[in-house]
Amino acid sequence: MTAQQGPPRQAKSSAGPRTLAEELRARPDDDLAALLRSRPDLLNPVPGDLTQLTARLSSRASALRALERLDRFTLQAAEALAALPDGSPPAAVRTLLAGPAKVKPHPGATPLSAADRSAVASALPRALATLRDRALLWGPDNGLRLVIAAREALAPTATNPGRTGLGPTFAEASTGMSPARLQQLLASAGQPATPDPVTAVAAFTALLTDRTRCEDLLATAPEPALRLLDRLVWGPPTGTVPDATRPVTAEDAQSPVEWLLARGLLLPSSPGSVVLPRELALHLRGGRSHRTVEPLAPEPAPAAAPRDPRTVDGAAAGQAHTAVRTVEDLLDLWGLTPPPTLRAGGLGVRDLKRTAQALESTEPIAAFWLELAYTAGLLAPDGEADEHWAPTPGYDEWLRLDTAGRWTVLARAWLAATRVPALAGTADGRGKPRAALGPELDRTLAPSVRRAALALLAELPPGTPATAEELLPTLRWQRPLRGGPTAPDGSGDLRDQLAAWTLTEAELLGITGRGALAAPARALLTAEHDPAAVLAPLLPQPLDHVILQPDLTAIAPGPLLTPLAQALALCADIESKGGATVYRFTPGSVRRALDAGRTAADLRAFLAQHSRTPVPQPLAYLIDDVARRHGLLRVGAASSYLRCDDPALLNEILADRRSADLRLRLLAPTVLAAQAAPDVLLAGLRAMGYAPAAESAEGDVLITRPDSHRTPPRAAPVPVPDGPPAPDDTLLAAAVKVIRAGDRAATAARREPAAPAGRQLPRTAAAETLAALQTAVLLGERMWIGYLNAEGLASQRIIDPVKVEGGYVTAFDHHDGELRTFALHRITGVAELDE
Numbered sequence: 001m002t003a004q005q006g007p008p009r010q011a012k013s014s015a016g017p018r019t020l021a022e023e024l025r026a027r028p029d030d031d032l033a034a035l036l037r038s039r040p041d042l043l044n045p046v047p048g049d050l051t052q053l054t055a056r057l058s059s060r061a062s063a064l065r066a067l068e069r070l071d072r073f074t075l076q077a078a079e080a081l082a083a084l085p086d087g088s089p090p091a092a093v094r095t096l097l098a099g100p101a102k103v104k105p106h107p108g109a110t111p112l113s114a115a116d117r118s119a120v121a122s123a124l125p126r127a128l129a130t131l132r133d134r135a136l137l138w139g140p141d142n143g144l145r146l147v148i149a150a151r152e153a154l155a156p157t158a159t160n161p162g163r164t165g166l167g168p169t170f171a172e173a174s175t176g177m178s179p180a181r182l183q184q185l186l187a188s189a190g191q192p193a194t195p196d197p198v199t200a201v202a203a204f205t206a207l208l209t210d211r212t213r214c215e216d217l218l219a220t221a222p223e224p225a226l227r228l229l230d231r232l233v234w235g236p237p238t239g240t241v242p243d244a245t246r247p248v249t250a251e252d253a254q255s256p257v258e259w260l261l262a263r264g265l266l267l268p269s270s271p272g273s274v275v276l277p278r279e280l281a282l283h284l285r286g287g288r289s290h291r292t293v294e295p296l297a298p299e300p301a302p303a304a305a306p307r308d309p310r311t312v313d314g315a316a317a318g319q320a321h322t323a324v325r326t327v328e329d330l331l332d333l334w335g336l337t338p339p340p341t342l343r344a345g346g347l348g349v350r351d352l353k354r355t356a357q358a359l360e361s362t363e364p365i366a367a368f369w370l371e372l373a374y375t376a377g378l379l380a381p382d383g384e385a386d387e388h389w390a391p392t393p394g395y396d397e398w399l400r401l402d403t404a405g406r407w408t409v410l411a412r413a414w415l416a417a418t419r420v421p422a423l424a425g426t427a428d429g430r431g432k433p434r435a436a437l438g439p440e441l442d443r444t445l446a447p448s449v450r451r452a453a454l455a456l457l458a459e460l461p462p463g464t465p466a467t468a469e470e471l472l473p474t475l476r477w478q479r480p481l482r483g484g485p486t487a488p489d490g491s492g493d494l495r496d497q498l499a500a501w502t503l504t505e506a507e508l509l510g511i512t513g514r515g516a517l518a519a520p521a522r523a524l525l526t527a528e529h530d531p532a533a534v535l536a537p538l539l540p541q542p543l544d545h546v547i548l549q550p551d552l553t554a555i556a557p558g559p560l561l562t563p564l565a566q567a568l569a570l571c572a573d574i575e576s577k578g579g580a581t582v583y584r585f586t587p588g589s590v591r592r593a594l595d596a597g598r599t600a601a602d603l604r605a606f607l608a609q610h611s612r613t614p615v616p617q618p619l620a621y622l623i624d625d626v627a628r629r630h631g632l633l634r635v636g637a638a639s640s641y642l643r644c645d646d647p648a649l650l651n652e653i654l655a656d657r658r659s660a661d662l663r664l665r666l667l668a669p670t671v672l673a674a675q676a677a678p679d680v681l682l683a684g685l686r687a688m689g690y691a692p693a694a695e696s697a698e699g700d701v702l703i704t705r706p707d708s709h710r711t712p713p714r715a716a717p718v719p720v721p722d723g724p725p726a727p728d729d730t731l732l733a734a735a736v737k738v739i740r741a742g743d744r745a746a747t748a749a750r751r752e753p754a755a756p757a758g759r760q761l762p763r764t765a766a767a768e769t770l771a772a773l774q775t776a777v778l779l780g781e782r783m784w785i786g787y788l789n790a791e792g793l794a795s796q797r798i799i800d801p802v803k804v805e806g807g808y809v810t811a812f813d814h815h816d817g818e819l820r821t822f823a824l825h826r827i828t829g830v831a832e833l834d835e
Contacts, residue, residue, distance in 0.1 A: 016139055016140025016141075016143060017138065017139065017140075019054070020054050020057065020058070020135065020138045020147060021050045021051060021053075021054040023138045023139075024050050024053065024054065024135070025050055025743065025747075029736050029740070031133070032736050032739070033732040033733070033735075033736050034133060035133065035134065035135055036727065036732055036735055036736070037726065037727060037732060038066075038069075038133065038134050039057075039062065039065070039066050039134060039135070040723065040724040040725065040726055040727050041056075041061075041062055041065055041723060041724045042056050042057065042062065043724065043727055043731070043735055044724055046734075046735045046738050046739070047735075047738075047739055047742070048738070048739075048742040048815070049739060049742030049743040049745070049746045050739060050742075050743040050746075051743075051746060052742075053739055057135045057147060058147050058148055058149050059149060060149045060152065060153065062149070063136065063147060063149035063150045063153060064149075064153055065723060066134050066135075066136055066150075067136070067150065067153060067154070067481060068479070068481045068482050069479065069482070070130070070131075070479075070480075070481070071297070071477060071478050071479070071480070072294050072297075072476070072477045072478075072480045073123055073127055073293070073294055073295045073296070073477075074127040074130050074131065075163075075480055075481065076097060076127075076163075076289075076290055076293060076294070077093060077097065077124060077127040077128060077131065078131055078136065078137075078146065078150065078154055079154050079162060079163060079164050079289065079290070080093045080096040080097050080164075080289045080290075081093055081131075081137070081144060081146050081151075081154075082146060082150070082151050082154035082155040082156070082162075083096065083155070083156060083164060083166055083278065083282075083289050084096060086145050086146070086151075087139065087143040087144070087145060088143075088144055089141070089142045089143065089144065090124060090125070090128060090141065090142075090144065093124065093128070093144070094120060094121060094124050095287060096282075096287065096288065096289045097120055097124070097288070097289060097290065097293050098112055098116070098117045098120045098121075098288070098293060099112065099285075099286050099287045099288040100286070100287045101117070103211070103286045103287050104286055105285070105286035105287075105288060106233060106234075106284060106285045106286050106288070108233070108234055108291060109285060109286065109288055109291050109292070110291060110292040110293075112293070116293075116295075119295040119296055120293060120295045122295070123295035123296065124295075128144065131146075135147065136150045137150075156168070156237075156278065157172075158173070158237065158238050158269040158273075158275040159269075161235045161236050161237055161238075163290075163480075164235070164289050164290060165234050165235020165236060165237065165281075165291075166235065166237060166278045166281050166282070166289065167235075167237030167238065167269075167275045167276050167277065167278055167281060168269075168275065168277070168278060169205070169277060169278045169279060170201065170204055170205050170208060170264070170267070170277040170278070170279055170280075171201045171205060173267040173269065173275055173277055174201060174204075174264075174267060177197075177267075179196070179197045179200070181247055182197050182200040182201065182204075183200060184247065184249055184262075185200075185204060185262075185263065185264035186200060186203060186204060186264075187250075188249060188250035188262045188263045188264070189204070189207060189217055189263045189264060190217070191203060191204070191207060204264055205279060208277060208279035208280050208283060209279050209283075211283065214280070214283050217263065217265075218265075221259065221260075221265075222256060222259060224256040225256035225257075225259045225260050225265075227256075228256050228257065228260065229260070229265070229276065229280075229284060230284070232276045232281070233276070233281055233284045233285060234285070234291055237275050237276040237278075237281060238269055238273050238274065238275045238276075239257075239266075239273065239274050240272055240273050241257050241272065241273065241274055242272065243271070243272075244261070244268040244269070244270065244271060244272055244273055244274045245268045245271055248261045248262045249262055250262045250263065257274070260274075261274065264277075265277075265280055294477060297474050297477045297478065298473040298474055298477060299474070300456055300459075300460065300466055300470050300471050300473075300474055301470060302460065302464050302465060302466040302467075302470050303467075303470070304464075304465045304466075304515065306461055306462075306463045306464040306516075307463040307464075307465065307514055307516055308463060309462040309463040309516075309519070311463075311513070311514065312462075312463050312512075312513040312514055312516045312517075312518055313513060313518050313519050313520075313538050314513065314538060315513030315514050315518075316510045316511070316512060316513030316518030316520065316521070316538075317510065317513075317518070317520075317535060317538035317539050317540075318510075318513075318540075319507065319508065319509070319510035319513065320403075320407045320509070320510025320520070320535060320539070321403055321407075321510075321539055321540065321559060322510075323369075323372075323407065323410065323508065323509050323510055324403050324406045324407050324410070325559070326359060326369055327369055327372065327373050327378070327406075327410065328399070328562075329358075329359065330355065330358075330359060330366075330369050330370070330373060331373060331378060331379060331391040331395050332566075332569070333355070333358055334355075334379070334389060334390060334391060335390060335391050335709050335710070336709070338382070338388035338389055338390040338709050339351035339354075339355075339388060339389050340386070340387065340388050340389075341381050341387045341388065341389055341437075342435055342438070344435070344438070344439075345435070345437070345438050345439045346434075346435025346436060346437045346438025346439070347370065347389065347435055347436045347437045347438075348435070349433075349435075352366060352367060352370075352424075352436050355370070360577070363425070364421070364422065364424070364425070365508065366436075367421045367422075367424040367425070367436040368421040368422075368505060368508060370421070370436055370437055371417075371419050371421040371424075371436065371437065371441070372410055372413065372414055372421075372509070374419070374437055374717065375413045375414065375417040375419050375716060375717060376398075376409055376410050376413035376414075376716060377392060377394045377413070377714065377715060377716030377717075378391060378392055378394055378395040378398055379391060379392065379395070379437075380392050380711050380714035381711065382709075382710075382711040382712070383711065383712060388709075389437065390709050390710060390711045391709075391710055391711070392710065392711045392713070392714045393710055393711070393712075393713050393714075394713075394714070394716075395710075396710070399562060402532075402536070403536075403539055403542070403559075404531075404532040404533070404535040404536040404539060405532045407510065407520075407531075407532070407535060408524070408530075408531045408532045408535070410509065411509060411510075411511060411520075411521070411524055411531065412524065413716065414450075414505065414509060414511075415447065415450055415451065415454075415524065416447055416719055417446065417447065417719055418442045418443055418444055418446050418447060418719040418720045418722075419441050419442055419446070419717070419719075420441050420442070420443045420446050420498070420501065421436070421441065421501075421505070422497070422501045422504075423440070423441050423443070424436040424438070424441060428440055442719075442720040443494065443498070443720075444720050444721065444722035444723075445482065445494060445495060445498060445722065446498055447719065447722070448479075448482070448722065449475070449495055449498040449499055449502060450498070450502045451525070452475055452478060452479075453468075453471055453475065453499050453502045453503065454502070454506065454511065454517060454521065454525055455525065456471050456474055456475070457471075457512070457516070457517040458517055458521075458522055458525055458526075460516075460517075462516070462517075462519075463516050464516055465512075465514060465515025465516040466515065466516075467503070467515070468496070468499045468500040468502075468503050471499060472496055472499055475495065475499055476495070479495075482495060483495045483496075503515070506521070511524075519534050519538075520532075520534045520535040520538070522534075539559075540558055540559055541558075542558070542559045542560055542561045542562075543556065543557065543558045543559065543560050543561070543564075544560075544561050544564060544610065545610050545611065545612050546560070546564075546568065546583070546610055546611055546612070547611065547612050547613055548607060548611040548613050548614075548615060548616055548619060549613075549616065550616040550617075550618060551618075552584060552585045552586070552616075552618055552619055552622060553575065553582055553583060553584050553585070554568065554572060554582070554583040554585070554607075554611070555580055555581070555582055555583075556568075556580060556581040556582075556583070557580050558580070560581075564610060567606065568583055568610075569583075570589075570592060570593050570596055570598075571585065571589055571590060571592065571593035571598070571603055571606075572584060572585045572586075572589050573585075573586060573588075573589050585619055585622060585623075587622065587625075587626050587691075588686075590603070590622060590623055590626040590627075591626055591630060591686075591691055594626065594627060594630045594631075594693075595693070595694075599627065600623050600624055600626075600627035603623050604620060604623060607619070626691060629690070629691040630691045630693055631691075631692075631693035632644060632645075632646070632649070632691070632692075633649070633685065633690060633691070633692035633693070635678050635681050635682050635685070635692050635693070635694050635695065639673075639674060639675050639676060639677060640673075640674045640676060640677060640678040640680075640681045641667070641671055641672065641673050641674065642664070642671070642672040642673075642674060642681065642685075642692070643670055643671045643672070644670055645670060646670075647669040647670055650666070650669075650670065650671075650672055651666075653672070653685070653688070653690070654666060654672060656688060658684075658687075658688050659684070659688065661676075661684065662674050662675070662676045662680075662681060662684050663675035663676065678694060682694060734817070737817045738815070738816065738817055741798070741813075741814040741815045741816070741817055742815050744798060744814060745784075745796050745797060745798045745814060745815050746796065762784060762785065762786050762828065762829035762830055762831040763786070763828055763829040764828075764829035764830055764831075766824075766825075768830075769824070769827055769829060769830050770804070770824065772830045773801050773804050773809055773824075773827075773830060774804050776801045777801045777802065777803065777804055780800075781801075781832070782798060782799070782800055782833050783798070783799055783800075783801060783830050783831070783832065783833070784796065784797070784798055784830065784831045784832070784833050785797050785799060785822070785827050785828075785829070785830050785831075786827065786828035786829050787822060787826055787827055787828065788826045788828060789826070794828070795815070797813055797814070797815055797822075798813075798814040798815065798833065799811035799812060799813055799814065799822070800812040800814075802819070804824075807823065807824050807825065808821050808822065808823055808824060809821070809822045809824060809827070810822075
């Protein structure tokens with residue numbers, strides 16, 4: 001925000017720098033490093049000197065990127081400068097923003113009180129300092145100049161009035177107009193003739209900028225003409241009329257448009273349109289460039305009353321625990337049944353619906369959990385020919401953390417992610433729905449909007465909730481040009497949608513509680529404390545016990561320790577979730593535990609150890625009954641086979657009509673062969689009510705783990721960068737050193753030996769070059785050399801020679817800031833440097 005920027009710069013001498021490069025040359029290294037930090041695109045690659053840096057600063061792409069990161073008032077100050085002539089003083093900018101003190105503003109403008117004018121005056125020096133620090137503005141304080149690219153982007157024109165709604169100046173709009181027509185306009189406006197077109201334009205400009213004379217001219221205008229001007233005053237400044245270029249005189253004017261055209265108060269901008277000159281628009285506006293000027297960011301005004309911070313933290317901690325458990329349940333489910341990836345990437349609609357049903361949530365919320373796991377590196381495609389989505393090995397490492405640590409991993413991944421889950425299911429540019437986990441959900445604006453929205457919540461008193469509508473005015477003020485494209489549903493720009501989605505996702509993740517920012521999230525934003533350490537005391541303590549019921553259920557009265565929850569989920573199915581989780585034991589769930597290698601005795605001992613009540617008799621009977629039948633039948637691969645020590649049981653299966661699809665054949669009294677695969681045979685027999693077990697080629701019972709599917713090691717997806725990465729201090733220091741060295745090489749005073757005129761590189765004979773370099777080594781002198789590299793590119797270097805031998809010169813190169821070796825035969829010549 002403007003209020004957070006540094007103090008205004010000290011006034012400079014009236015002479016000031018003559019060019020932007022000259023101003024940058026006078027800046028200290030810290031200021032140059034700050035410029036490169038605020039505009040990192042300038043560092044790719046590192047400029048060789050200040051001339052190259054200035055060229056990049058003046059490029060349109062770089063200037064537009066810098067303008068996008070200005071707050072609203074700083075941008076308004078730049079727009080006012082673009083509407084003024086080059087070299088205007090700050091007082092002119094202040095007058096254009098707030099309007100002349102004694103001039104009545106236009107009724108359509110927002111009134112400014114004395115306090116508002118004072119706020120503009122106080123904020124303007126900081127705004128100008130920001131523009132200067134980012135090299136969008138240069139020149140002495142009494143002669144401010146926007147860089148050319150910024151002026152071209154912001155200067156109002158007939159086709160692009162910009163945010164001010166102004167049009168071109170009279171001089172710009174009358175370009176190409178005949179001298180005779182200019183004299184007609186002067187005569188119709190009651191002004192004396194001038195000797196040439198230049199003085200005619202100057203005279204008419206003086207008329208429109210003289211408040212008294214312009215008021216006198218407008219006083220003679222008919223009321224319909226004034227109403228027409230009032231429609232154009234705040235923009236757009238153009239209107240459509242037939243044959244706008246016809247030369248109308250005051251005597252020929254029949255309509256309000258013709259009256260204005262005859263007197264130069266409207267000028268033709270094309271054969272079918274007219275434009276309101278900028279000077280007249282400013283006169284009608286009361287001298288203001290903007291309808292509303294905002295020197296300070298609007299403060300969020302939450303309508304809801306503050307809540308007890310402890311209640312907020314408790315609600316957020318409960319949701320944080322739920323978020324961790326939901327991601328764990330999701331990945332456990334997908335570890336058992338990995339869904340396939342689409343050919344174009346992402347997840348199919350049916351798989352998303354099944355996942356939502358399993359999580360007992362809606363599809364958008366299920367997409368959010370999937371994207372969260374993906375961005376945290378816990379979920380990825382397995383890379384097989386028949387590719388599926390599955391947990392990564394990082395998921396197993398994540399499970400080893402406590403609940404607070406797991407939440408911190410998820411929260412940090414969400415905060416930095418460019419993935420936008422809410423876009424899943426919306427139509428893309430071709431009208432097709434975007435897939436969850438697909439490649440079209442990245443938006444570079446997302447991380448900055450998330451951080452900005454949460455930072456605004458952090459500035460409110462603890463426990464104060466706020467809605468997206470209450471935060472949006474401040475978010476729009478901070479970055480007015482960073483709204484993004486229109487949202488998918490057409491309800492607003494992308495930034496507005498991202499702000500609403502941020503608050504919804506923050507509530508799901510436990511970043512906020514009941515709409516207010518929680519203490520762990522504050523630690524996450526500031527990085528002053530470990531968020532896991534702040535969250536841990538707020539979480540419910542995990543339990544190490546359950547309560548077994550006679551109806552074959554177990555009740556977990558709270559969150560369970562992760563090993564206990566995993567072991568219980570192996571032998572029982574989750575029936576309901578909430579404050580207490582209900583598990584139900586079924587023959588299938590008990591068989592699942594037996595398939596994983598547990599025995600009946602193991603299960604009874606496990607339940608007895610972790611139950612506050614004795615193991616109910618019905619549950620003990622269920623375990624024993626399933627265990628007694630488990631493994632009595634053995635399935636192997638023939639296509640597959642079935643063996644059993646009880647021939648009567650095999651005969652029973654062979655005679656059962658339900659086994660016809662398995663195509664069984666008796667090989668021996670205790671062996672049946674099947675034409676079905678082992679997994680199909682296992683499933684078919686279980687559907688018939690039997691409890692077969694799989695066996696290996698050695699005849700051992702195979703132990704199957706339901707969570708065994710994992711991808712190869714996968715890294716979390718890297719967020720799509722929003723422009724070049726921010727440089728670190730080491731890179732900035734090296735870049736400043738290189739730029740300074742290159743600038744010294746380009747601007748150093750040289751005493752070049754006699755050579756043909758026009759040569760840029762020093763030219764000396766080989767023997768003279770060798771002798772001069774050897775002398776420089778002995779005397780420790782600094783030399784200027786011309787050098788051709790292996791590609792034939794010429795450059796100028798300032799070096800401190802250290803050693804000359806073997807056809808090479810070892811010297812410290814001030815351009816690169818390092819010790820280098822130069823081939824003697826590539827040195828075009830040498831010259832001394834003036835002290």
